[in-house]
Amino acid sequence: MARKCIGCGKPIGGVLGAIGTKLFYGEVCLSCNKKLKDIMGYQYLTPTQVNDIISNRVQKQDVKVESPFFNSGSSGTNDPGANKASSADEIRKYKELLDEGIITQEEFDIAKKRLLGL
Structure with a gap:
């Protein structure tokens, strides 16, 4: 297509x-x-x-542009376990985007570091 x-x-x-x-x-x-x-x-x-x-x-x-890589990253919950689970889910979503060629390896690495708090 x-x-x-x-x-x-x-x-x-x-x-x-x-x-x-x-x-x-x-x-x-x-x-x-x-x-x-x-x-x-x-x-x-x-x-x-x-x-x-x-x-x-x-x-x-x-137009207000919000980058998925540099937003605040707060999920509104105080449960650290919930943040880890949601971070893992988000990393999986970014990996799918990388595999499909929608984002670059560099963009994936930035998103992953942000989500892991590195």
Whole structure:
């Protein structure tokens, strides 16, 4: 199945597809990437945020980007055992993203260190 730009929906890659840029939550074509690139942390925009920006439903300055690698990491519970279990689950999720090629090894290592408190 052909990959599609999460911004405009046009095909990415292949013989007739456009060249794309990989973001954390998907890929965008180069035209959509040009519209997003001046947003700080744009590589962590969700598909919904990308669509809202590309379709001019939201102004770029109004978009709040939250990186999954550098958030506070607090889960709202004081049980250390719960944090270890949730950290292990999150690491598994990041490993799946790494295996699928959605994130790089470096991004995985950063996330793992953050979750383990290293």
